[in-house]
Amino acid sequence: MTTMTDTVPEVETNEEGFLVNSDQWTPELAEALAADAGIGPLTEKHWQVITFCREDAAQQGTPPGLRRISKLSGVNMKELYQLFPKGPGKLAAKVSGLPKPQGCI
Amino acid sequence: MKNLVILGAGTAGTMVANHMRKKLPKDWSTTVVDPSPTHLYQPGLLFLPFGARDEEKMQRPRGKTLLRGVNWLQQEVQLVDSDEKEVVLANEERLAYDLLVIASGSHTRPDETPGMLGDHWRDSVHEFYTLEGAQHLRRAMADFDGGRLLVNIVEMPIKCPVAPLEWLFLADDFFKKRGIRDRVELVYATPLDGAFTKPVCSDVLNYMLDEKGISLETEFNAGEVDGDGRTLRSYDEREIPYDLLVSIPTHMGAEFVSASGLGDDLAFVPTDHHTMQAVGHDNIFVLGDASNVPTSKAGSVAHFQADVVAENLMRTIEGRSLERGSDGHANCFIESGDGKALLIDFNYYVEPLPGHYPLPGVGPFTLLSESRRNHWGKLAFRWAYWNTLLPARPMPVSNRMSMVGKRSVKLEDQKKPIEDSKRQAA
Numbered sequence: 448m449t450t451m452t453d454t455v456p457e458v459e460t461n462e463e464g465f466l467v468n469s470d471q472w473t474p475e476l477a478e479a480l481a482a483d484a485g486i487g488p489l490t491e492k493h494w495q496v497i498t499f500c501r502e503d504a505a506q507q508g509t510p511p512g513l514r515r516i517s518k519l520s521g522v523n524m525k526e527l528y529q530l531f532p533k534g535p536g537k538l539a540a541k542v543s544g545l546p547k548p549q550g551c552i
Numbered sequence: 553m554k555n556l557v558i559l560g561a562g563t564a565g566t567m568v569a570n571h572m573r574k575k576l577p578k579d580w581s582t583t584v585v586d587p588s589p590t591h592l593y594q595p596g597l598l599f600l601p602f603g604a605r606d607e608e609k610m611q612r613p614r615g616k617t618l619l620r621g622v623n624w625l626q627q628e629v630q631l632v633d634s635d636e637k638e639v640v641l642a643n644e645e646r647l648a649y650d651l652l653v654i655a656s657g658s659h660t661r662p663d664e665t666p667g668m669l670g671d672h673w674r675d676s677v678h679e680f681y682t683l684e685g686a687q688h689l690r691r692a693m694a695d696f697d698g699g700r701l702l703v704n705i706v707e708m709p710i711k712c713p714v715a716p717l718e719w720l721f722l723a724d725d726f727f728k729k730r731g732i733r734d735r736v737e738l739v740y741a742t743p744l745d746g747a748f749t750k751p752v753c754s755d756v757l758n759y760m761l762d763e764k765g766i767s768l769e770t771e772f773n774a775g776e777v778d779g780d781g782r783t784l785r786s787y788d789e790r791e792i793p794y795d796l797l798v799s800i801p802t803h804m805g806a807e808f809v810s811a812s813g814l815g816d817d818l819a820f821v822p823t824d825h826h827t828m829q830a831v832g833h834d835n836i837f838v839l840g841d842a843s844n845v846p847t848s849k850a851g852s853v854a855h856f857q858a859d860v861v862a863e864n865l866m867r868t869i870e871g872r873s874l875e876r877g878s879d880g881h882a883n884c885f886i887e888s889g890d891g892k893a894l895l896i897d898f899n900y901y902v903e904p905l906p907g908h909y910p911l912p913g914v915g916p917f918t919l920l921s922e923s924r925r926n927h928w929g930k931l932a933f934r935w936a937y938w939n940t941l942l943p944a945r946p947m948p949v950s951n952r953m954s955m956v957g958k959r960s961v962k963l964e965d966q967k968k969p970i971e972d973s974k975r976q977a978a
Contacts, residue, residue: 462751507816507844508825512707512708512709513707513743514707514817514818515818518817519817524773524775525787528787532788533788534745534770536743537745537771547745547749548708548744548749549744549749
């Protein structure tokens, strides 16, 4: 018999629920991270944002900001707030397995 | 004759120009392009709205900040033609370069937020990131006799990211001294999820907002200013009414950066995090606010980067491999009001920690805790800026961050941002 731990690799999150190691992210994990943040189930629009965030972060070295997401992902600001209510910048990063957007302190 | 051309003569460009003037072989010339006749000491802007009248001490004629032998072209840049290795100036003249440094900074763009530049601009809607803005706000603050004062960061990144908090701490102090603090409501609306977003800072500093009676609205992404209705509206349709709005508008790089196809969506130049070379351009280096590296846009960062850029310009000339010397080191005084300040020291990987700086156990400055000495340090810094930093004389601090003298709080929680290894491979 297989248990969850056999199929889902063990992942470490920080106290705010962000993945510690972004390489451990999988699409299945995105569903779990989303559910944990009170979002979901994930729709095609969600995936459009998540895919953009993952690709952009790999290219740029930092997670994209909200402005960048709204300009380049093809999902506008209003929709982003509907998809990821309250804090789309932070929540999109979380579900995409990326670190939280931060200030300097 | 070969040409080093530096675009922008702010803190970053001036330091590199003066460094290179001392280092370059005789067959190289150094030319700086900057349209503005004066060099502005930007840290001084923070204090003007509270009645300081330091304008004279905050400005020097640009020519006096550049060492003899550095050429200065007082011109606007229109375009960088990186194929031809030429800079096109506003007057259509072309300036050939062998090596180029982009140090054209970041600029506030109130025009990016609908309604901000309406009839109420510099009346009930203000900013303090320009000399003119800080002077107008000084008048508004002197006249303000009660109501809600709203400070809002439109979006990150901004120059000197702690300045909005410092400004609020100083405002609390200002109204206390005027005896009307009880009639003023201070509100801080930020797009981030807290005033302090790093775990140790937030543990150590969260008391400050309560102590100073500043209320906080988080994850607030300002979409629109309703100037007539004196209301700031977010994209998710939250509304914050105000009597006086102090906005930190969107920041963007110079317009020629995007016109030349060298910028990201905010016109900041994609830059190698460690060598400070522009991504995809062997003969272009970037430093200070103009680059997109994930550290603070601040003078101290530019100062530490200037050493790396100077070294790598020399290595490029000599055909040697580049030094991967930049670690995103930043070092900032934070005014906390009542004649006190904090000091923070951090880099790409390590968040600000408590301790002493620069000498372990001695200081004289205390990291992440308030002291009068830190405040004096901030004030004394202006002298060092004009006399040591800009002329590129050695400062008694290292350009790389050191862990010595710091208390490791939860260091096991420190993670590398996702990143460099992948970015270098990309």
